[in-house]
Amino acid sequence: MMHCSRRGARANRSSKSSNMSTTLPHHTIIPLDFTNLILTQSNKLPHTHTWPHRSYDSPDPSHHPVPVIDLSAPRAVHLIRHACDKFGAFQVTGHGVPVQLLKEVEAEARRLFSLPMGRKILALRSPENMAGYGTAPVSLLCPKGLWSEGFTIAGSVAEHATKLWPAHDESSRFCSVIGEYKKQMELVTKKIITLILTSLGLTNDDVPWMKAEKEAVSEAAVVQLNSYPVCPDPAQAMGMAPHTDSSMVTVLYQGNVAGLQLQSEKGRWVTVPPTEGALVVNLGDLMHILSNGRFRSVLHRALVNGSEHRISVAYFYGSPKGVEVKPAVNLVGEGTSPMYGPVTWKDYLGLKGRHGQKALEMIKTSKVHGMLSVCKMCAMSNVVS
Numbered sequence: 010m011m012h013c014s015r016r017g018a019r020a021n022r023s024s025k026s027s028n029m030s031t032t033l034p035h036h037t038i039i040p041l042d043f044t045n046l047i048l049t050q051s052n053k054l055p056h057t058h059t060w061p062h063r064s065y066d067s068p069d070p071s072h073h074p075v076p077v078i079d080l081s082a083p084r085a086v087h088l089i090r091h092a093c094d095k096f097g098a099f100q101v102t103g104h105g106v107p108v109q110l111l112k113e114v115e116a117e118a119r120r121l122f123s124l125p126m127g128r129k130i131l132a133l134r135s136p137e138n139m140a141g142y143g144t145a146p147v148s149l150l151c152p153k154g155l156w157s158e159g160f161t162i163a164g165s166v167a168e169h170a171t172k173l174w175p176a177h178d179e180s181s182r183f184c185s186v187i188g189e190y191k192k193q194m195e196l197v198t199k200k201i202i203t204l205i206l207t208s209l210g211l212t213n214d215d216v217p218w219m220k221a222e223k224e225a226v227s228e229a230a231v232v233q234l235n236s237y238p239v240c241p242d243p244a245q246a247m248g249m250a251p252h253t254d255s256s257m258v259t260v261l262y263q264g265n266v267a268g269l270q271l272q273s274e275k276g277r278w279v280t281v282p283p284t285e286g287a288l289v290v291n292l293g294d295l296m297h298i299l300s301n302g303r304f305r306s307v308l309h310r311a312l313v314n315g316s317e318h319r320i321s322v323a324y325f326y327g328s329p330k331g332v333e334v335k336p337a338v339n340l341v342g343e344g345t346s347p348m349y350g351p352v353t354w355k356d357y358l359g360l361k362g363r364h365g366q367k368a369l370e371m372i373k374t375s376k377v378h379g380m381l382s383v384c385k386m387c388a389m390s391n392v393v394s
């Protein structure tokens with residue numbers, strides 16, 4: 010597997026694309042202009058976006074499927090514990106989010122990404138701030154560009170929407186659909202986190218910030234719209250590079266086009282097939298920390314395809330501003346130390362933005378002393394994934 014690392018990012022900066030007529034340098038936060046992309050030489054991918062052939066890491070068809078759990082089922086907690094232990098992920102039905110709303114969010118995402126590039130970059134995010142249009146943050150650590158575009162909604166939805174659609178009626182539809190989606194996702198995500206805590210033998214009292222003020226809770230969440238355009242050579246492209254999420258949990262709607270894959274404990278890729286009306290739950294690094302290493306945060310990626318434009322919508326739930334996440338006291342064995350030091354979501358995002366998948370290792374308790382000062386000094390804060 011080709012990894013994303015700071016080394017890759019540095020290499021990109023020094024080797025600018027020789028094919029600038031069809032591409033932008035892939036290390037920028039501006040994605041390829043997919044709506045205007047002119048593919049030369051028999052539909053070949055720009056070399057900046059050509060990953061090594063993935064035939065050696067094809068999915069494992071014999072692997073157990075990622076479980077689909079009905080949240081209202083009496084055995085939900087038991088099934089969730091098993092899924093968190095084995096996969097670090099599961100799908101949920103019975104979540105109460107109307108299917109019609111999911112379809113409307115997907116339609117709004119399609120409307121956004123079909124805007125001309127000139128309009129989308131009016132809402133371009135900056136390297137310091139994740140909110141807005143651009144490539145997925147993970148791409149900054151990758152040796153090759155991603156076949157995707159993203160839009161991160163943090164804070165005011167209206168602020169984003171009016172940059173994209175100056176006409177009120179065009180922006181207000183986006184605001185009302187995304188606003189309702191955020192409300193519904195907050196409810197379902199809190200329900201899911203409560204069930205996961207129960208499966209660990211914990212209650213919301215063990216994690217007091219679960220009862221935090223409403224404003225604090227809304228600061229704990231970010232919505233990420235992802236677009237994966239039809240690709241002329243899907244076997245050599247990458248939609249979203251392998252990564253774990255920094256969040257506590259991520260709840261993902263992936264429409265009805267497959268693309269999401271998780272890595273099993275054996276290191277093989279497992280496809281998560283779209284299931285009508287179901288949402289995918291991925292455990293993130295903060296949950297791994299809270300569970301004192303018991304539940305793993307799942308490594309995942311998104312592939313692209315040659316015939317369908319795929320949209321996914323991720324709801325990242327981290328922790329309220331200023332709250333330090335640390336291993337739950339009840340999960341730390343007597344006489345032993347917690348596996349990780351306390352960290353805020355913001356500081357952890359900074360660490361992840363700089364060090365990618367090595368970030369977790371860096372806050373292991375044996376290393377914790379150097380880390381927090383490193384993290385606070387050079388946090389590339391506000392980077393999500």
Ligand SMILES: O=C(O)CCC(=O)C(=O)O
Binds near residue numbers: 233263269310321323
């Ligand atoms: O599109 C997907 O299936 C995965 C998206 C994802 O991993 C992300 O937004 O971090």
